[in-house]
Amino acid sequence: MHLDPSLPTLVAIITVVLLIGLTLQLIRQPQVIGYLLAGVAIGPFGFALLTDIEFASRLGAFGVVLLLFFVGMEVAPRQLLSVWRVAVVGTLVQVTLSVAMVLPLGLWLDWPLQRVVLLGFVTSLSSTAVIIKLLRDSGEINHKEGQDVLGILLVQDLVIIPMLIIIGLIGGQTLSWSELGVQIAAAIAIVAILVWALSRKTLHIPFAHLVKGNHELQVFAALLICLGLSLLTGMAHLSTALGAFAAGILVTAARETQWVHHALEPFRVIFVALFFVSVGLLVDVPFITSHSIQLALLLIVVLVGNTLLNGLILRFLGYPWREGFYAGAMLAQIGEFSFVLAAVGLSSGIIHEVAYQYTIAVIALSLVVSPLWILAVRRILKVTHLSVTSDTGAREAALPAKESPQTTGSNQQ
Numbered sequence: 001m002h003l004d005p006s007l008p009t010l011v012a013i014i015t016v017v018l019l020i021g022l023t024l025q026l027i028r029q030p031q032v033i034g035y036l037l038a039g040v041a042i043g044p045f046g047f048a049l050l051t052d053i054e055f056a057s058r059l060g061a062f063g064v065v066l067l068l069f070f071v072g073m074e075v076a077p078r079q080l081l082s083v084w085r086v087a088v089v090g091t092l093v094q095v096t097l098s099v100a101m102v103l104p105l106g107l108w109l110d111w112p113l114q115r116v117v118l119l120g121f122v123t124s125l126s127s128t129a130v131i132i133k134l135l136r137d138s139g140e141i142n143h144k145e146g147q148d149v150l151g152i153l154l155v156q157d158l159v160i161i162p163m164l165i166i167i168g169l170i171g172g173q174t175l176s177w178s179e180l181g182v183q184i185a186a187a188i189a190i191v192a193i194l195v196w197a198l199s200r201k202t203l204h205i206p207f208a209h210l211v212k213g214n215h216e217l218q219v220f221a222a223l224l225i226c227l228g229l230s231l232l233t234g235m236a237h238l239s240t241a242l243g244a245f246a247a248g249i250l251v252t253a254a255r256e257t258q259w260v261h262h263a264l265e266p267f268r269v270i271f272v273a274l275f276f277v278s279v280g281l282l283v284d285v286p287f288i289t290s291h292s293i294q295l296a297l298l299l300i301v302v303l304v305g306n307t308l309l310n311g312l313i314l315r316f317l318g319y320p321w322r323e324g325f326y327a328g329a330m331l332a333q334i335g336e337f338s339f340v341l342a343a344v345g346l347s348s349g350i351i352h353e354v355a356y357q358y359t360i361a362v363i364a365l366s367l368v369v370s371p372l373w374i375l376a377v378r379r380i381l382k383v384t385h386l387s388v389t390s391d392t393g394a395r396e397a398a399l400p401a402k403e404s405p406q407t408t409g410s411n412q413q
Contacts, residue, residue, distance in 0.1 A: 012049050013042050017273065030371045032133050035273045036364070039280015046285065056278040061240070063275030064129050064336065066268040068241040069226040071132050071141075071150070072248015073261060087151030090313050091159060094152075097309055098124035114170040115355075118345045121163045122359060123302060127335040128153045128241070129275060130367055134330075134374065145323050148314075149330050157239055158187075160337050164344060171348025179237055186236030190246050197253045205254045215263065222263040225251060276367075279336065283364045287357050298362050303373050306332040322381045329377035333370035334363040 020041070021034040039056075042049040050056060099120030106116035131153060135141035141150065165180070197203055205225070211217040225247050233243030251260050288295055311328030315321050339360065346356045 009049055012047075013038075016041050016047075016049070017277070030134060030137060031273075032130055032276055033368055033371060035276030036280040036368050039277035040283045040285065041280075042277070043281035043283065045283065050277075050281065053278070053281045056274065056281055059271065060275030060278035063268075063271035063273070064241050065230050065244040065271075066226065066264065067129055067132060067272050067275075069230075069244040069248045069264070070261070070268055071136075072245040072250075073252050083148050083151045086148050086314070086317050087155045090310075090317060091152050091155040093313050094310060095121070095124040095159060097313075098306075101305065101309070112350075114350045115345075117170060118167055118341065118350050119359070121167070122338040122341050122345075122363070123306065123334055125156050125160070125335040125338045125341070126153060126306075126331040127333050127367055127370070128157055129272070129336055130333060130370055131330055133272070134371060145327050149327050152331065154245065156335070157242060157337065160239065160340070163341060167341065167344050167348065167350070171345070171350050183237050186233060186238055190233065190238075190242070194246055194249055197250050200253070203250075203254045205251070205256050208254070208256050208259075212259070218259050218263040222260045223267070225260065226264065275336070279339075279364055279367060282339070282360055284357055284361065288361050288365075291358070291361070295358070295361050295365065298358070299365050299369065302334060302362060302366055303332045303369070307373075307377065326374075326378055326381055329374050332373060333366040336367075338363050 017035065017038040020038050021031055024031065024034045040046055044051045044053070099117055102116050102120040102123065105111075106113075106119075131149060132141070135146045135150065140146040207221060211221045226244055229247040229250075230240040230243040233246070234240040307325060307328045309328070310331045311321070311325030314324035314327055319327065342351070342356055342359045342363070345351045346353070351359070
C-alpha cells in the first residue's frame with residue numbers, strides 16, 4: 001500500500017506533544033506549556049517536523065474561536081454585565097498607562113512616537129486563550145475574580161479594533177470610513193441581539209429539536225452555531241472570536257449547552273492545542289539563545305510591570321490588595337493578539353526585523369512562563385480563598401432542574 005508521506009510526520013508530532021504533555025502532567029504543570037514547548041520542538045528551529053507556520057497558525061485560529069465559544073457557554077452573562085465598570089474602565093486606564101510606561105524608554109532610545117504607541121499597545125494586551133484555559137482548569141472562572149478578569153479580557157479583545165485602526169493611521173495607511181461604519185454597526189447589532197436574548201425568559205434554537213438523539217447531526221449543528229456567527233463578525237471586520245463568544249452566550253440563553261458541549265469538546269481540545277503549537281512555531285531558538293540576557297530582563301520587566309500596573313488599577317477600583325495583585329498577575333503576560341499588532345507594525349515599517357524578533361520572543365516567553373508566574377504570585381500573596389459569584393452558582397444550580405439526567409443522557413446519545 002502507498003504510504004502518505006505526511007503520515008510519519010503526523011505521528012511524530014503527536015508523539016512529541018503526548019510525551020511533553022505527560023512530562024508536564026507529572027510535575028503538575030498546565031498542558032498549555034506542553035503545547036507551546038511542543039511547537040518549539042517540532043518547529044523550524046527544533047526538529048523541523050512542521051515548517052509551514054502560516055498553515056498551522058490558520059488551524060490554531062480555529063482553536064481561539066472554539067475556546068471563546070465554550071467560554072460563552074460557561075460564563076454568567078448577568079455577572080459580566082455587572083462587572084462592566086471594572087472591565088471597561090480598567091482596560092482603558094491600563095492601555096493608556098502601558099503606552100505612558102513605554103514612553104520614557106522610547107525617549108531614552110530615541111524611538112519615534114509611532115513605535116512607542118505600538119509597543120505600548122502590544123504590552124497592554126493579555127492572553128485570552130491562556131488565561132481562560134487556566135481559569136477553566138482551576139475552576140476560578142466561577143469566582144468573582146475570574147469573572148472580572150474575563151470581563152477585562154473580553155474588553156481587550158474589543159479594543160484590538162481601534163488599536164489596528166490607530167496603528168494603520170500612524171503607519172501611513174488610509175482610513176476606510178465605510179469599513180469603520182460597518183464595524184460600528186456590527187458591534188451595535190451584536191450587543192442588541194445579546195441584550196434581547198438575555199432579556200427573554202425562554203429562548204429556543206430553531207433547529208435544536210430536529211437534531212436531538214442524532215449525534216452526527218449535533219456535531220454539524222454545533223459547528224454551524226459557533227462558526228456561523230464567527231463568519232458574520234469576521235465579514236464585518238470584527239474579531240471572529242468575538243462572534244464565537246456571542247454564539248456561546250446565545251446557546252446558554254437557550255439552555256442548549258449540554259448537547260453542544262458534548263458535540264464540540266473533541267474539536268476544542270485539538271484546535272486549542274494547535275493554537276498553542278502554532279505560537280511555539282514562531283519562537284526563534286537561536287535568536288533567544290544569542291539574546292538571552294536582554295530577553296530575560298525584558299520578560300521580568302513585562303511580568304512585574306504588568307502585575308503591578310494591573311494590581312494598582314484594580315486596587316483603585318475597589319479590590320482588596322491581595323486579590324487585586326493576584327488578578328494583576330493573571331493579566332501580566334502578553335496576549336496572542338499582540339502577535340497581530342507586531343506583524344502590522346513590521347509591515348507598516350514602524351518596527352524593523354530585529355525589534356520584531358524581540359517582540360515575538362518576549363510574547364512567546366511570557367505565555368510559557370505565565371502559569372508559573374501566576375502560581376508564584378499566588379503563593380507569595382497567600383491567596384487561599386476566592387469568592388464564588390452568586391450568579392454563576394445560581395446558574396449552575398439551576399441546570400439540573402432545567403435538564404434532568406434523562407434529558408441530558410438523551411441529548412448526548
